Structures are given as structure tokens and as C-alpha cells.
Amino acid sequence: MHVQDPPYRFKCGRALPANPKLLEDELEARVSQNRPRIYRDLKSLIVRVPDLQSSKLADALQAADQYPFRITSFYLDRVLNGRADDPLLDVVLPTSQEGLVQPETWDANQLADGRALDSPLWSQKYPQQGLIRLTTECSAHCRYCYLRERTAQRRPASKEEIAGIFRGLAHDRARDIREVILSGGDPLMVTPAVLQYLGGCFRLCNEERASRGAQEIRLNVHTREPVWRPDYYLSEWSRYMPAFSALGAYAYVLQVIHPRELTPEFEELLRRISDCGEQRPLLLNQHPLLKGVNADADVLAELYARLTDCNPRIKPYYAVHPFDSGTLPKHRLSLPESQTLMQELTHKLPGTMLPTLVVPTPLGKAYVLPYQRLVPGSAPGRWHLLTKTGVEVDYLDPGLTGCT
Numbered sequence: 130m131h132v133q134d135p136p137y138r139f140k141c142g143r144a145l146p147a148n149p150k151l152l153e154d155e156l157e158a159r160v161s162q163n164r165p166r167i168y169r170d171l172k173s174l175i176v177r178v179p180d181l182q183s184s185k186l187a188d189a190l191q192a193a194d195q196y197p198f199r200i201t202s203f204y205l206d207r208v209l210n211g212r213a214d215d216p217l218l219d220v221v222l223p224t225s226q227e228g229l230v231q232p233e234t235w236d237a238n239q240l241a242d243g244r245a246l247d248s249p250l251w252s253q254k255y256p257q258q259g260l261i262r263l264t265t266e267c268s269a270h271c272r273y274c275y276l277r278e279r280t281a282q283r284r285p286a287s288k289e290e291i292a293g294i295f296r297g298l299a300h301d302r303a304r305d306i307r308e309v310i311l312s313g314g315d316p317l318m319v320t321p322a323v324l325q326y327l328g329g330c331f332r333l334c335n336e337e338r339a340s341r342g343a344q345e346i347r348l349n350v351h352t353r354e355p356v357w358r359p360d361y362y363l364s365e366w367s368r369y370m371p372a373f374s375a376l377g378a379y380a381y382v383l384q385v386i387h388p389r390e391l392t393p394e395f396e397e398l399l400r401r402i403s404d405c406g407e408q409r410p411l412l413l414n415q416h417p418l419l420k421g422v423n424a425d426a427d428v429l430a431e432l433y434a435r436l437t438d439c440n441p442r443i444k445p446y447y448a449v450h451p452f453d454s455g456t457l458p459k460h461r462l463s464l465p466e467s468q469t470l471m472q473e474l475t476h477k478l479p480g481t482m483l484p485t486l487v488v489p490t491p492l493g494k495a496y497v498l499p500y501q502r503l504v505p506g507s508a509p510g511r512w513h514l515l516t517k518t519g520v521e522v523d524y525l526d527p528g529l530t531g532c533t
Contacts, residue, residue, distance in 0.1 A: 166202040167268055167358075174198070174222070177205060180213040185222070192223035199270040201358040208356075208389055216422045217387055220271055224457065227272065231454035238493060245303035248294050250286055254493060255518065257307045261286070261294060263316040263327075269357045273417055275455030276314075285319050288326055295330040298346060299337035308379075310349045317354040321365075321372035328375030347379035355402075356385055359394035366401060373405040380411035383443065387423050388431045396439050403441045415447035415484070418467050419460040426473035433474075433482045445484040450497075452489050453527045463528035464488065464503060464512055471499040488514060490522045 168174070171193055175181060189198075200221050209215055240253045252260040264285040267274075297303060309331075317324075335345045354362070362369050381402065385391060403409050414436055418424045423432070429448070436443040450467045451460060462470075471486050488495040493516035497503075504513040506523045510530035514522045 168200050168202065168205065169198060171198050171223075173205065174200065177209065177211050178213055178215070178218065181218075182213060185213075188225050189223050192225045192227060196223045196227045196272075197270065198223050199268075201269050201361075203358045203360050203394070204269060204356070207392055207394070210389070217389065219419070219422050219457075219460070220273070220386065221269065222272065224272065226457040226459060229458055230275075230456065238491060243305070245306050246294060246297045248290065248297070250290055251294060252312075256305050258310070259306055259308075260310040260312050261291075261316075262313055263291075263311050263323075264314040264318050266318045267313065267315045267357075268318060268354060271353070273419060273451075273455050273457065273460060275452050285323070288323070291323070291327050292330055295327075295334040299334045299341075301341065301343075304341075304343045306346055307344060308347050308349060310351055310382075311378075312351045315352050315354050316350055317352050317362075321368045324369075324372035325375040328372070328377060332375075332377065348376065349380045349382060350376070350378045351382045351384075353384040355383060355395050355398050356390045359392065359398040362398050363394060363401075370401070370405060373402050377406050377408075378410050380413055382413045382415055382446065384416055385414050385432065385436065385443075386416040386419070388428065388435055391432075391435050391439065399439065399443070400441060409441070412441055412443040413446035414443050415449060415487075417449045417451060417456070418462055418470065419451065419456070420462050420466075421460060424462055424466070424470060426470055426477060429470065429474060430477040433478055433484070437482050445482060447487045448484040450486065450488045451528065453525070456527070461528040464497070464524075464526050466528065468497055468499060468501070468503065471497075475499050488524065490514060490516060490524050492516050492520045492522050493518060495522060495524070 171189060175186065198221070204221070209217055209221075238254050240255065243256055244253050245251070245259055246253070250262050252262065254260075266285065298306060298309065311327075331346070331348055338345060381399075383399075385395075399412060403412065416423070416432075423429060433445045436445055448467075448471070450464060451462055467486060467488075471483070474483055486497045486499070488497055495514040495516050497514070505511070506513045506525075510526055512524045512526060514524045516522060
């Protein structure tokens, strides 16, 4: 399939502007008319969960003034079970505990030296990998999100910003970059025209890198949209199919946190995405561990078995120990508790179905094996960990210290 080139050519470091006929405002207006509803009023949830405890409801109504509620009609109707004891209510219901977490940072742990780009949309923690925050917006709000204040806004990247990033990635300063992650917010919240435009910029970037003798960049997409509203992308598939084809993503990293989120619509959307482009993308899943939601060996075993039974198959990739920011106190686990979960799973599932336990630290992510001996740190509630790049960390475990 021929993909329209973006209106820039990366030659000799110059950008040659043209007149791209991407009528984004018109497209967005047309899509909005057909978009399955996104609810911002707690009443939409209350009528579907009539037995919700009055104390929990009062807390949610008060918290929603500061931490806005946002959910898709699909998730409300097809994923939640309508019961007051549904653990997935904790994923969407605002709570006053959100005021007890660490202040969020837009992009912490930045690489001190050797950054490939200076764009405010560019985040880089490792020499070979960078991240583009394509938008601040998500179609629904996860209550465990460590960027919830940012995702309450709407700030999509412009075509000029996208082209500028890929012009920069084509040059020698970015020679070491091997992987670029599209993130947000959720990158699939931008219009299909923008996704297709980005795919053209990405292709031209790799062509320019090849002419300079640099290795090609792989593009990965991190998204939760196939969970929140797969029905929308299926209903608009004629417009999204060229966009997914143009992206040519190497991998899609999904965030499914519970078996019930694996709906038939989710699977159908991933099947179509996999059939786009010249090569099938790698499909991976990473998710946080949340006490009271999915931090149970039987729940996780079902999730991982169903992911690997999907057509196409999805590899369980990372199980993420709770962040100090974002994760509510009631959802926090200690590192020994997270490790014990992984130990229990080794007796339930083969290794091919098991993710890696990842601990987010101030100096980068650390990997912890199921039976690795945990080394105490400098004080109670701390652990001595090594990041994936070998940096020593005196890690403060929020699940042990109760720190906020």
C-alpha cells in the first residue's frame, strides 16, 4: 500500500515545507459525531452500580472535583460487572486517597548527558531509547496513573513538532538511538491523519539514517486504547487501517491489568492491527501490580494464560511493582509481596507465560527474579537494587514504609 509522504524531506538537515492536505480539524469534528460516548459524570457509573456503598460514593463525588472522572461507554458496559465489589471499580472511581501520593513528575530520571533531542515532547532515560509524548490525553482516566494531572488536559503534538523530532532523529547526534516509544497520554488518541503523517516521517527518518550509515530505528507504541474503546477503532477501521499500516510499528505494548479486560472486541482489534503493514508487530503486555485489583496469583495466572491464548498471541512482558507516585496507598504492595506473587506464578504457569517483575526506581527500572535474594538497603524499608544498566539504588519501598 502506498503511504503519502509527509510534507518534509530530510536532506542536509533542511526541512522543506509543503502544503499537507491533512484537514485535521474537519476529521476530528467528523469523528466526534460518531465516537462512542466518553462519560465525565459519575452519574453514568452510579446508575450501573446501584449497590455502591454510600461512603465510597460520597468520597468519589468529593474527589472528582480535583481528580476528574472519565470512562468510555465500552468499559462501563462491557468490562465492569455492575457489582459494588467489582475490583475494577478501583481503576476508574476517583478517591480522596489520590491526594496522598507523591507529586507527579512529567518525565523523571532523564539522561544527564548525550540526549538525542531537545524537544519538550522527547523523554530519554537510556542512550539507545527515547520516548515521544504524542499527546497528553487519554480516553479514560486510570486512578493509578502517575501522570493523571497531565492526562486531564488535551495537548496533542503538532505536525511541525512531529516532523522536527524525526528530522533530529535522522542526524548524527541521535546515532545511538535504536528504539523510539510512542506514548502520551495515549498515542492512539491523536487522529488517524496524524498517525499516518508520523509514519511517513518515521520512514523518511530511517531512509536518511541509512544514507548516513546509522542503524534503523524501531518504533514501539504503548497504548491502553484497545482496552478502553476497541469498538471505536473497529467502527472507524477504514480510516485507521492506513494509519496503522503507515506506522509500521515493531511492537505494540498493551496495558491489560485484569482478565475481564480481554474482550472479543479487544482481540479483534489486535488481529486487524497485526495484519496491517509489511510485517506483523510484536505484541506485549505490561501492567502494574495493584493490591485488591489484580495482585492475586489466580487472577494473574488467568490473565497470562488468556493473553497467550489470544489470536494473535500477546506475550506477558512486565509486571510492574507499584510506583511511589500514582499508586494509591490501598493498592501498594511491598517488594517481598510482589516477589512472592511471582514465586506463586512459577508453580502455576510455564516460563513462556511469565512476565518479568520490574521495580521503578529514581535511577531507572530494576529487574527482580522470583527467587532472587532481596538485599536490605541503608535503613528499614529500603532495598539494595541494581537497575537494568547496573546502577546501584538504595530503593525506598512505599509498600513497607507507607511513605507518601
